[in-house]
Amino acid sequence: MTINIGAYPLPVELTAFTAAVKNQDAQLAWRTASEKNNDHFDVERSFNGTDFAKIGQVKGQGTSSAATDYTLTDAGIGAKATGVVYYRLRQVDADGTENFSPVHSVTFPKVLAPVISLFPNPATAAGTKLDLTALPAGVYQVSVLDAAGRTVLRAALNTGLAHALDLRTVASGSYTLLVRGQNGGQVVNLTKRLIKE
Incomplete structure (x- = not known):
């Protein structure tokens, strides 16, 4: 032309x-x-x-x-x-x-921010489910921290599923759930408040 x-x-x-x-x-x-x-x-x-x-x-x-x-x-x-x-x-x-x-x-296609969800929350004595279906594919490090910042539960979980979190050994109270991983070189770092009855 x-x-x-x-x-x-x-x-x-x-x-x-x-x-x-x-x-x-x-x-x-x-x-x-x-x-x-x-x-x-x-x-x-x-x-x-x-x-x-x-x-x-x-x-x-x-x-x-x-x-x-x-x-x-x-x-x-x-x-x-x-x-x-x-x-x-x-x-x-x-x-x-x-x-x-x-x-x-x-x-450019819209890039949706990754999200996580917990259900039920407040969690029961048996536990709760952590839904990682909205995250990019990969393995994520999951930690539950108490109010003092100590890790009370840790796991490595794959995306695409809702994973059961066993909270039987965790005392009642308010916690912070951290989900960390990599998405194409970018760090995914998500937090969620978790309450155990």
């Missing part, structure tokens, strides 16, 4: 420009078929499709008749985005003349 403004072709023949989601990153890629006096590309981002800000700069080839591939990764933007994220290229010539590419957008 050659981008034309009016009847005048751009000094850079842009044949492709894509924006794709990979995990929490936006991966931008573009290709030129030829370039004339191309100094650089500014990669610009917008959260509303109107107000763009520069997020990176990639050096151009100057003058070249060979196809050239370019890439830039907008790392971690998925964690900051609340909807659609828009991208465009600002191509700048050696003399400062600028031209803009068409706008491309990406949408």
